[in-house]
Amino acid sequence: FSVASAPEVWLAAVAQHTSTIRIGHGVRLLPFHYNHPIRAAEMAATLDIMSRGRLDFGTGRSASALELEGFGIDPSLTRAQWDEALRMIPKMWTQDEFSWDSPTFKMPPRNVLPKPVQKPHPPIWMSGTQPESAVLAGERGIGFMHFSLSDPFGMDAKVRSYRDALARAEPVGEFIHEQFAAFTILFCGRDDADAAARGGAGATWYANLVELVYASLGTLSADESYAWYRERIAREAYRERDLGELVERRSVIVGGPRRCIESIEWYESQGVDMMLFLVQAGNIRPDDIVDSLRRFGREVVPHFAGRR
Amino acid sequence: FSVASAPEVWLAAVAQHTSTIRIGHGVRLLPFHYNHPIRAAEMAATLDIMSRGRLDFGTGRSASALELEGFGIDPSLTRAQWDEALRMIPKMWTQDEFSWDSPTFKMPPRNVLPKPVQKPHPPIWMSGTQPESAVLAGERGIGFMHFSLSDPFGMDAKVRSYRDALARAEPVGEFIHEQFAAFTILFCGRDDADAAARGGAGATWYANLVELVYASLGTLSADESYAWYRERIAREAYRERDLGELVERRSVIVGGPRRCIESIEWYESQGVDMMLFLVQAGNIRPDDIVDSLRRFGREVVPHFAGRR
Numbered sequence: 001f002s003v004a005s006a007p008e009v010w011l012a013a014v015a016q017h018t019s020t021i022r023i024g025h026g027v028r029l030l031p032f033h034y035n036h037p038i039r040a041a042e043m044a045a046t047l048d049i050m051s052r053g054r055l056d057f058g059t060g061r062s063a064s065a066l067e068l069e070g071f072g073i074d075p076s077l078t079r080a081q082w083d084e085a086l087r088m089i090p091k092m093w094t095q096d097e098f099s100w101d102s103p104t105f106k107m108p109p110r111n112v113l114p115k116p117v118q119k120p121h122p123p124i125w126m127s128g129t130q131p132e133s134a135v136l137a138g139e140r141g142i143g144f145m146h147f148s149l150s151d152p153f154g155m156d157a158k159v160r161s162y163r164d165a166l167a168r169a170e171p172v173g174e175f176i177h178e179q180f181a182a183f184t185i186l187f188c189g190r191d192d193a194d195a196a197a198r199g200g201a202g203a204t205w206y207a208n209l210v211e212l213v214y215a216s217l218g219t220l221s222a223d224e225s226y227a228w229y230r231e232r233i234a235r236e237a238y239r240e241r242d243l244g245e246l247v248e249r250r251s252v253i254v255g256g257p258r259r260c261i262e263s264i265e266w267y268e269s270q271g272v273d274m275m276l277f278l279v280q281a282g283n284i285r286p287d288d289i290v291d292s293l294r295r296f297g298r299e300v301v302p303h304f305a306g307r308r
Numbered sequence: 309f310s311v312a313s314a315p316e317v318w319l320a321a322v323a324q325h326t327s328t329i330r331i332g333h334g335v336r337l338l339p340f341h342y343n344h345p346i347r348a349a350e351m352a353a354t355l356d357i358m359s360r361g362r363l364d365f366g367t368g369r370s371a372s373a374l375e376l377e378g379f380g381i382d383p384s385l386t387r388a389q390w391d392e393a394l395r396m397i398p399k400m401w402t403q404d405e406f407s408w409d410s411p412t413f414k415m416p417p418r419n420v421l422p423k424p425v426q427k428p429h430p431p432i433w434m435s436g437t438q439p440e441s442a443v444l445a446g447e448r449g450i451g452f453m454h455f456s457l458s459d460p461f462g463m464d465a466k467v468r469s470y471r472d473a474l475a476r477a478e479p480v481g482e483f484i485h486e487q488f489a490a491f492t493i494l495f496c497g498r499d500d501a502d503a504a505a506r507g508g509a510g511a512t513w514y515a516n517l518v519e520l521v522y523a524s525l526g527t528l529s530a531d532e533s534y535a536w537y538r539e540r541i542a543r544e545a546y547r548e549r550d551l552g553e554l555v556e557r558r559s560v561i562v563g564g565p566r567r568c569i570e571s572i573e574w575y576e577s578q579g580v581d582m583m584l585f586l587v588q589a590g591n592i593r594p595d596d597i598v599d600s601l602r603r604f605g606r607e608v609v610p611h612f613a614g615r616r
Contacts (some may be wrong), residue, residue: 013324
């Protein structure tokens with residue numbers, strides 16, 4: 001995860017230099033003016049072909065006033081448009097003749113091409129932070145990517161409400177994709193002090209920046225779907241957190257291998273199925289990122305081998 | 309050139325397997341509902357980065373009723389939207405703070421990222437067939453990709469009017485890109501009979517199909533910008549042409565090396581700067597395509613070496 005305005009282009013290149021790792025959108029914004037639903041379906045299917053079936057299709061409605069206002073999108077319409085596109089795209093992927101006729105979107109019969117490699121279609125996800133969002137994902141039978149970086153507390157309750165919603169799901173796609181993933185920052189150093197020295201500043205900068213972005217969402221619209229952000233700001237106000245507090249509250253994982261293992265086990269105890277890590281936060285140096293990833297693969301991943 | 313619904317994804321992959329050949333859009337459709345102008349700028353800049361500065365940005369308004377109606381786009385608005393996007397995108401690429409305020413497009417100040425690698429920006433082209441289109445490209449200071457496959461007659465007059473218009477150009481970009489390119493089909497066989505046997509059916513099928521697509525454009529709209537298509541249909545009606553006639557009228561280049569050289573020299577005599585070839589027309593077999601390209605590189609290209 002990071003800011004990339006044309007991830008479908010970048011990921012197509014990444015897919016040419018890799019062969020087994022999955023690639024994914026985190027997230028493809030689905031309000032119509034960001035990405036026309038037909039174009040979103042076409043780009044994802046092409047990317048699935050260029051990666052030989054390795055695409056995970058993560059979706060969302062938008063993360064900041066900066067982009068919503070830049071594109072002139074009414075925040076009160078984003079959730080409905082996300083929902084409608086989410087219901088259309090799997091049909092575009094699987095039907096030889098797709099058409100749609102709603103008050104907000106019309107399309108005459110067409111065969112949207114190409115079709116994805118993965119059958120019936122790539123796994124679909126939704127990204128979110130609010131408790132309500134986990135329910136929305138579950139009801140639609142798609143995976144949920146939780147923004148744990150900002151809000152690790154109460155994740156276990158979100159996991160439960162996600163799985164409860166899955167039990168009554170009416171899937172938008174051809175299958176139920178049950179996955180609760182947690183997104184946070186990772187830096188794995190030789191020990192906790194080394195990790196703090198090389199990864200601490202970048203992780204702290206990024207985690208605090210996210211709070212500012214959330215604050216912008218809270219003031220964006222009177223729409224009820226943003227009420228949670230407004231309440232959150234009223235409750236917590238904005239204040240900078242230092243690395244110690246961020247590590248303590250599980251917002252970021254910055255430490256030696258032992259702390260990394262212990263933090264991931266905490267996430268596991270919350271009911272999380274999969275971890276998603278931002279590894280290039282802020283000013284962390286490229287060499288240090290590679291060093292952190294290598295150590296993580298060598299000393300942390302084996303601890304969890306076979307547990308999936 | 310071929311039908312590709314997400315060329316930015318495919319081209320990003322191609323760029324990873326090549327190092328010197330230029331890659332390009334032929335064309336990026338600029339009516340707003342196909343590709344939001346901001347997204348078009350972002351995707352092209354990202355593609356320029358992933359290809360290390362090898363992008364040619366070809367633009368157009370649309371080629372068929374199939375796609376215009378599929379996206380619900382009013383044909384009478386396409387030329388104006390193409391023109392407006394064409395004026396915005398180079399500014400998005402070069403300005404750190406871009407904004408726009410017209411009756412049809414508004415955007416608050418934003419830094420559209422990333423910026424392309426090529427400075428000041430990638431070369432810009434327009435694709436077209438009508439005599440008027442060559443003038444539109446010239447007046448805007450951009451390259452013209454002429455659809456010679458369908459309409460090779462009178463190309464010399466189009467070249468002249470393109471260069472006349474360039475002389476009074478008010479460039480939409482930061483520089484004038486003077487290039488008149490001709491697009492046609494190529495199959496280079498051992499001799500004319502071999503080329504006809506392996507490439508003739510595919511080339512004939514494709515060339516005739518294009519006429520049907522043009523016929524759909526002619527009936528699409530009463531808008532004056534489609535008048536030329538209506539007149540053309542009234543004048544020529546639709547009829548299938550056989551390979552002999554297509555080769556004779558220079559619609560396609562299907563022959564041995566000598567005929568290929570002679571045909572390209574005819575294009576050169578019309579004032580054309582660059583040839584663009586479709587090589588995978590219809591049912592031509594992949595092995596034959598590779599064989600044709602190898603022979604073309606070995607026996608035709610050297611004839612024109614140093615002439616550029």
